[in-house]
Amino acid sequence: MPADITFYTNPMSRGQIARWMLEEVGQPYETVVLDYGDDGMKSADYMAINPMGKVPAIVHAGKVVTEAAAICAYLADAFPAAGLAPPTDSRSDYYRWLFFAAGPVEAAITNKALGFVVPEGRDRMAGYGTFDHAIDTLEHAVSVPAWICGNQFTAADVYVGAQVDWGLTFGTLPTRPAFEGYASRLRERPAYKRQKELDGALIAQMKKPA
Missing domain, CATH: 3.40.30.10 (Glutaredoxin)
Incomplete structure (x- = not known):
């Protein structure tokens, strides 16, 4: 096709x-x-x-x-x-956590990696408040026995999961049981394994001496 x-x-x-x-x-x-x-x-x-x-x-x-x-x-x-999406009348958690990860979590992690700290008393001006607050809230989102939307794996798990997986791999997220458990479930998915294999092969090829 x-x-x-x-x-x-x-x-x-x-x-x-x-x-x-x-x-x-x-x-x-x-x-x-x-x-x-x-x-x-x-x-x-x-x-x-x-x-x-x-x-x-x-x-x-x-x-x-x-x-x-x-x-x-x-x-x-x-x-x-x-x-990969819940029914339209059951998307509250789906939208909530997908865009939370794309907004506050992304900004909090990026700013910390760049060495930026929100000045004391100015956290209301930052969409994520403080790094610790954003990460605690992310932990709450993934403190579930299965997936963001219950038993159904969705696109929200791809995006939130990528943030968690990357953060644990490269140390931009603290190691916590909820993050580790969520990541371990994600890493068993066949599509995750295929992606890592495909991108890993491309990275290896790019790193070969010219």
Whole structure:
């Protein structure tokens, strides 16, 4: 079956999140690997797709979607047979935690990695308040026996799970039993394993001496 999804990525980027979601969806897709330079993400051709000049992005049936969380939500709706979104009347936790991870958690982790600390008494101006508050709330979200939306694995688990998995792997999240348990369940998913294998092979190839 010909692919009607084109996936723009770099394996050393948040493109790993979008690939994981694509593997969960199970539809054929074409991968375009871009470097970070003027001939890749900053090229005129790619900037016409994403003016931010960053990956990931997908083009599906002529429609462009950027931002990893949006790609996850879009693909879940575009391919409902994959069962990656709850019924529309049961999406409160789905939307809540998907966008919490994409907003406050992403900002809190990035700012800490950059050495930025919210000045004392100014936490109301930051969408995440403080790093500790955001991470405690993330812990609450994943302190569940199965998945964000109960027994159904969804696109929210792909995005939240990627944040947790990455954070534990690279030390940007503290090690806590709830995070470890959630990550261990995610790492057993066949689509997660396929994504790691595919992106791992690309990274190895990119690191080979020219």
